Amino acid sequence: MSFELALTNCRIVDGTGSPWFRGSVGIESGRIQSVVRDDSLAGAAERTVDLDGLLLAPGFIDTHSHSDLRLFDEPALAPKTRQGITTEILGQDGFSMAPLSDEADPAEWEDHLSGLNGRLDREWTWRTTAEYFDTIDANGIGPNIGMLVGHGTVRYSVMGMADRSAEESELAAMADLVTAALKAGAIGFSTGLIYTPQVTADTDEVQRLAGRLASFGRPFVAHIRNETDDIWGALDEFVDIGDDEEIPLHLSHFKLALPPQHGKAERAIGVLEAARERGVDITADQYPYTAGSTMLAELLPSWVRTDGTDEAVKRLGNGEDRARIRQYIENRPEAWENVVVTSVASDANEGFEGMALDKIAEARNQDPAAAVMDLLLEERLEVSKITHMLADEDVETILANKQTSIATDGLFGGKPHPRTYGTYPRVLGHYVRTKNLLGIEEAIQMMTSLPARAMGLHRKGIVRPDMDADLAVFDPQRIASPATYEDPRQFPEGIAHVLVDGQFVVRNGEPTGATPGSVIRK
DSSP states (O other): OOEEEEEEEEEEOOSSSOOOEEEEEEEETTEEEEEESSSGGGGGEEEEEEOTTOEEEEOEEESSBOOTTHHHHOTTOHHHHTTTEEEEEESGGGOOSOOOOTTSOHHHHHHHHHHHHOOOSSOOOOOSHHHHHHHHHHHOBSSEEEEEEEHHHHHHHHHTTOOSOOOHHHHHHHHHHHHHHHHTTOOEEEEETTSTTGGGOOHHHHHHHHGGGTTTTOOEEEEOSOSSTTHHHHHHHHHHHHHHHTOOEEESSOOOOSTTSTTOHHHHHHHHHHHHHTTOOEEEEEOSSSEEEEEGGGGSOGGGGTTHHHHHHHHHHOHHHHHHHHHHHHTOSOOGGGEEEEEOSSSTTGGGTTOBHHHHHHHTTSOHHHHHHHHHHHTTTOOEEEEEOOOHHHHHHHHTOTTEEEOOOBOOSSSOOTHHHHHHHHIIIIIIIISOOSOHHHHHHHHTHHHHHHHTOTTSSSOSTTSBOOEEEEOTTTOBOOOOSSSOOOOOBSEEEEEETTEEEEETTEEOOOOBOOBOOO
């Protein structure tokens, strides 16, 4: 048997958690065809790459990505592929780019999400899930892509930004959109219950929509309703839905945000373990940092955004509305020195990128609430932020939990969170090599076969014949992320090669510009 490519003289960590072994991998037509414990494949391949003892693993699967629009402008997605990511899952937090009904306005939806997903530098030409997938494939993409159909997206398509409970006819219409997206190949359903428009959805609405997954066997992925003072009630709501509907669950960015929840990670893990004992198939993902990142408009009360961006901007400038908004913002639990603006839309405010809100307020001769309102008004809500809100001990406790995979949750633009460039190298360098919190095989499993199983990607995540040839090759003694909060746009060290469907997207540490990836249509 001959192969297109043989990768020889390497240590293989196959993604199952088993110990590494020395061997070679033969690749043909985008698939792994052979895995052997010698170098005999060298003579059986059109091209052989001697890996000189480096470690070869399955490509990493980012179960929480916000590349939904960015991938059109930067199809190679170098910040992701250069850290070993070969598959990304889009449509997070209830925000997918499809389906949009005929009544929905793509420009308004883009406006609404600009602080999270950026903007599209081209015409929005799709509405259905299949059309969105076709547009991605026609454009080309570096890593493979899967999409969750978003709760917020289907709610917007049926109800606009309405700040109320859904009527029965609206529930039925939303559920039909979820089913249509699943039939078109969406790999699951997501919600983000702190975000407009789904923030006002009651449990019955969430359960009705998630229940459409039951006949497909696909996961319900959630940014739960609360990660701070009522995380326990939010976890119970999520688990009960999974139990009642008999569907797989996946908890997004597992964390305990802000005091007094710090130090309670073991208790939270216990909730997941108890759920599994009662028969609920639940997994989670986590980013290995103590700060989160999202749109600055998340600081606003939901009613501000119920009539779209234009009305939200008007309300931010109206004296009576500002008084109500101010009261809400001033009651937020965040300390303003811990909230950092990472990106803005205009050149006029670009100097505030990387500054904490207390310093921005000082520079503008305002109090923090006024600075938040005016910055959002001036930028038409297109502002992103980082919030330092987690405890190191909780991050480490969750990271050591065997049902938690790794994800970036990375935003682009401005001075982004360092996780966009460094999540996987940080785990392998800092937590595996330096702190010895995890073994290399255990960490690789959390990045590969565990997320593949959670997302239903049955041909990915393991180095084994007939699996997709998505692979990452790195030096375990050198791999690290130099990306910091102050200087986040730094690519990792120690990653030699990354292959997607058997083609190099990173070769000798540098991006090739290749776009061999495609949309995963279930």
